């Protein structure tokens with residue numbers, strides 16, 4: 001009996017210290033993985049559907065559409081489809097981050113993205129990105145496979 005009580009107390013103490021650690025200063029400012037262009041979406045919450053297709057035509061590569069307007073606070077489910085003959089990806093970020101990232105990709109072209117803000121698709125495949133646009137601004141989405149952004153695979157997101 002006494003042993004059981006002390007065990008319960010020990011687990012209570014553990015739970016309390018875990019709670020204190022969660023509320024510590026380290027957690028401040030990084031809740032939900034929020035970044036300059038918003039945060040990963042919650043698939044359980046409603047989302048506006050935006051279809052984006054990827055492909056190549058006449059030596060150029062594209063996203064359709066390549067300009068998307070979003071209201072601040074809106075959650076968007078991007079339904080992606082690769083209609084092309086090559087692998088493509090959509091990486092959502094600030095323009096600055098995507099330009100920097102494109103340089104890293106040139107050094108390491110096989111870098112795979114499996115982040116909440118990016119999706120890579122083989123030809124004829126579909127995929128989704130769910131993103132909550134919590135901040136106003138102008139953002140970028142690009143295919144960072146070397147040469148693709150340069151061939152036209154880039155678009156703009158405007159959050160107002």
Ligand SMILES: [Cu+2]
Nearest residue numbers: 088089143148
């Ligand atoms: Cu591409």
